[in-house]
Amino acid sequence: MLEELVQLDKEVFIFLNNLGSSEWDGFWMFLTNKWSAIPLYLFLLILSFKQYGAKKMIFLVVSVVLLITVTDQLSNFFKYGVQRLRPCYDPDISEVMRLVKSYCGGRFSYFSAHAANTSALAVFFAILFSSSYKYVGIFLIVWAAFVSYSRIYIGVHFPLDIITGMGVGALFGWLFAKLYIFAIHKYRI
Helix, strand or coil: CHHHHHHHHHHHHHHHHCCCCHHHHHHHHHHHCHHHHHHHHHHHHHHHHHHHHHHHHHHHHHHHHHHHHHHHHHHHHHHHHHCCECHHHCCCCCCCCCCCCCCCCCCECCCCHHHHHHHHHHHHHHHHCCCCCHHHHHHHHHHHHHHHHHHHHCCCCCHHHHHHHHHHHHHHHHHHHHHHHHHHHHCCC
Protein backbone atom coordinates (compact mmCIF):
# COMPACT_ATOMS: atom_id res chain seq x y z
CA MET A 1 0.00 0.00 0.00
CA LEU A 2 2.73 2.50 0.95
CA GLU A 3 4.75 1.64 -2.17
CA GLU A 4 1.70 2.27 -4.37
CA LEU A 5 1.06 5.62 -2.66
CA VAL A 6 4.70 6.66 -3.19
CA GLN A 7 4.52 5.59 -6.84
CA LEU A 8 1.29 7.54 -7.36
CA ASP A 9 2.89 10.55 -5.67
CA LYS A 10 5.80 10.36 -8.12
CA GLU A 11 3.45 10.10 -11.10
CA VAL A 12 1.38 13.09 -9.97
CA PHE A 13 4.59 15.04 -9.36
CA ILE A 14 5.89 14.32 -12.86
CA PHE A 15 2.56 15.36 -14.39
CA LEU A 16 2.32 18.62 -12.41
CA ASN A 17 6.00 19.47 -12.70
CA ASN A 18 6.01 18.97 -16.47
CA LEU A 19 3.05 21.33 -16.91
CA GLY A 20 5.55 24.16 -16.40
CA SER A 21 7.07 26.25 -19.15
CA SER A 22 10.01 28.62 -19.34
CA GLU A 23 7.60 31.56 -19.75
CA TRP A 24 6.26 30.98 -16.23
CA ASP A 25 9.48 29.92 -14.49
CA GLY A 26 10.33 33.45 -13.34
CA PHE A 27 6.92 33.94 -11.75
CA TRP A 28 7.09 30.68 -9.78
CA MET A 29 10.69 31.31 -8.74
CA PHE A 30 9.67 34.74 -7.45
CA LEU A 31 6.71 33.27 -5.58
CA THR A 32 8.77 30.49 -3.96
CA ASN A 33 11.45 32.93 -2.77
CA LYS A 34 10.91 33.63 0.93
CA TRP A 35 12.08 37.24 0.55
CA SER A 36 9.39 38.09 -2.00
CA ALA A 37 6.76 37.98 0.76
CA ILE A 38 8.33 40.78 2.82
CA PRO A 39 5.74 43.36 1.60
CA LEU A 40 2.99 40.96 2.67
CA TYR A 41 4.56 40.56 6.11
CA LEU A 42 4.80 44.33 6.50
CA PHE A 43 1.13 44.63 5.50
CA LEU A 44 0.19 42.03 8.14
CA LEU A 45 2.16 43.98 10.75
CA ILE A 46 0.27 47.16 9.88
CA LEU A 47 -3.08 45.37 10.10
CA SER A 48 -2.03 43.77 13.39
CA PHE A 49 -1.11 47.16 14.82
CA LYS A 50 -4.44 48.63 13.68
CA GLN A 51 -6.41 45.77 15.18
CA TYR A 52 -4.50 45.08 18.38
CA GLY A 53 -2.28 48.06 19.21
CA ALA A 54 1.45 48.06 19.93
CA LYS A 55 1.53 45.87 23.05
CA LYS A 56 -0.57 43.05 21.58
CA MET A 57 1.23 43.35 18.26
CA ILE A 58 4.59 42.72 19.95
CA PHE A 59 3.11 39.62 21.60
CA LEU A 60 1.71 38.64 18.18
CA VAL A 61 5.16 38.94 16.57
CA VAL A 62 6.64 36.73 19.30
CA SER A 63 3.82 34.22 18.70
CA VAL A 64 4.50 34.19 14.95
CA VAL A 65 8.24 33.69 15.50
CA LEU A 66 7.49 30.72 17.76
CA LEU A 67 4.94 29.38 15.27
CA ILE A 68 7.39 29.46 12.36
CA THR A 69 10.14 27.98 14.53
CA VAL A 70 7.89 25.07 15.49
CA THR A 71 6.69 24.29 11.95
CA ASP A 72 10.14 24.76 10.43
CA GLN A 73 11.94 22.58 12.96
CA LEU A 74 9.23 19.92 12.84
CA SER A 75 9.73 19.81 9.08
CA ASN A 76 13.47 19.30 9.58
CA PHE A 77 12.78 16.58 12.16
CA PHE A 78 10.62 14.70 9.66
CA LYS A 79 12.99 15.28 6.73
CA TYR A 80 15.89 13.67 8.56
CA GLY A 81 13.68 11.06 10.22
CA VAL A 82 11.84 9.90 7.08
CA GLN A 83 14.74 10.61 4.67
CA ARG A 84 12.64 10.68 1.50
CA LEU A 85 14.79 11.96 -1.34
CA ARG A 86 13.80 15.17 -3.08
CA PRO A 87 12.55 14.58 -6.63
CA CYS A 88 15.77 15.95 -8.10
CA TYR A 89 17.79 13.36 -6.12
CA ASP A 90 15.41 10.47 -6.83
CA PRO A 91 17.07 8.31 -9.52
CA ASP A 92 13.67 7.01 -10.69
CA ILE A 93 12.48 10.43 -11.87
CA SER A 94 15.38 12.88 -11.90
CA GLU A 95 15.83 12.46 -15.65
CA VAL A 96 12.18 13.14 -16.56
CA MET A 97 11.44 16.14 -14.36
CA ARG A 98 12.02 19.87 -14.69
CA LEU A 99 14.35 21.42 -12.13
CA VAL A 100 13.78 25.15 -12.43
CA LYS A 101 16.18 26.18 -9.66
CA SER A 102 19.92 26.24 -10.27
CA TYR A 103 20.36 23.83 -7.35
CA CYS A 104 18.16 21.26 -5.70
CA GLY A 105 18.58 22.06 -2.01
CA GLY A 106 18.96 19.53 0.78
CA ARG A 107 18.67 15.83 -0.01
CA PHE A 108 15.39 15.16 1.80
CA SER A 109 11.89 16.45 1.11
CA TYR A 110 9.25 15.10 3.49
CA PHE A 111 7.56 17.41 4.43
CA SER A 112 7.81 20.86 2.88
CA ALA A 113 8.79 23.63 5.30
CA HIS A 114 7.62 26.23 2.77
CA ALA A 115 4.15 24.67 2.72
CA ALA A 116 4.05 24.31 6.51
CA ASN A 117 5.27 27.84 7.24
CA THR A 118 3.05 29.65 4.74
CA SER A 119 -0.01 27.62 5.73
CA ALA A 120 0.68 28.25 9.41
CA LEU A 121 0.88 32.01 8.80
CA ALA A 122 -2.21 31.99 6.58
CA VAL A 123 -4.39 30.14 9.07
CA PHE A 124 -3.04 32.09 12.05
CA PHE A 125 -3.86 35.47 10.52
CA ALA A 126 -7.08 34.26 8.87
CA ILE A 127 -8.38 33.38 12.33
CA LEU A 128 -7.16 36.58 13.96
CA PHE A 129 -8.60 38.78 11.21
CA SER A 130 -11.78 36.73 10.59
CA SER A 131 -14.13 39.35 12.00
CA SER A 132 -12.46 42.55 10.80
CA TYR A 133 -10.47 41.68 7.66
CA LYS A 134 -12.05 38.44 6.39
CA TYR A 135 -10.83 38.89 2.81
CA VAL A 136 -7.25 39.04 4.08
CA GLY A 137 -7.69 35.49 5.38
CA ILE A 138 -8.99 34.28 2.03
CA PHE A 139 -6.09 35.97 0.25
CA LEU A 140 -3.59 34.38 2.66
CA ILE A 141 -4.98 30.88 2.15
CA VAL A 142 -4.76 31.31 -1.64
CA TRP A 143 -1.22 32.74 -1.29
CA ALA A 144 -0.15 29.76 0.84
CA ALA A 145 -1.57 27.34 -1.73
CA PHE A 146 0.32 29.07 -4.56
CA VAL A 147 3.60 29.15 -2.63
CA SER A 148 3.12 25.49 -1.76
CA TYR A 149 2.42 24.53 -5.38
CA SER A 150 5.50 26.47 -6.47
CA ARG A 151 7.64 23.84 -4.72
CA ILE A 152 6.28 21.16 -7.07
CA TYR A 153 6.58 23.48 -10.08
CA ILE A 154 10.26 24.21 -9.49
CA GLY A 155 10.99 20.51 -8.86
CA VAL A 156 11.96 20.27 -5.18
CA HIS A 157 8.93 18.63 -3.52
CA PHE A 158 6.45 15.85 -4.16
CA PRO A 159 2.70 16.51 -3.79
CA LEU A 160 2.52 14.51 -0.53
CA ASP A 161 5.31 16.70 0.88
CA ILE A 162 3.11 19.70 0.11
CA ILE A 163 -0.15 18.23 1.38
CA THR A 164 1.46 17.12 4.64
CA GLY A 165 3.23 20.46 5.08
CA MET A 166 0.03 22.39 4.50
CA GLY A 167 -1.86 20.17 6.94
CA VAL A 168 0.77 20.49 9.66
CA GLY A 169 1.02 24.24 9.09
CA ALA A 170 -2.75 24.70 9.22
CA LEU A 171 -2.96 22.70 12.45
CA PHE A 172 -0.25 24.73 14.17
CA GLY A 173 -1.58 28.01 12.75
CA TRP A 174 -4.98 27.21 14.26
CA LEU A 175 -3.44 26.16 17.59
CA PHE A 176 -1.24 29.25 17.91
CA ALA A 177 -4.12 31.57 16.94
CA LYS A 178 -6.32 30.04 19.62
CA LEU A 179 -3.49 30.29 22.17
CA TYR A 180 -2.87 33.92 21.21
CA ILE A 181 -6.55 34.82 21.60
CA PHE A 182 -6.72 32.96 24.92
CA ALA A 183 -3.57 34.66 26.24
CA ILE A 184 -4.56 38.23 25.35
CA HIS A 185 -7.94 37.78 27.02
CA LYS A 186 -6.85 35.73 30.03
CA TYR A 187 -3.78 37.82 30.87
CA ARG A 188 -5.09 41.12 29.51
CA ILE A 189 -2.02 41.68 27.38
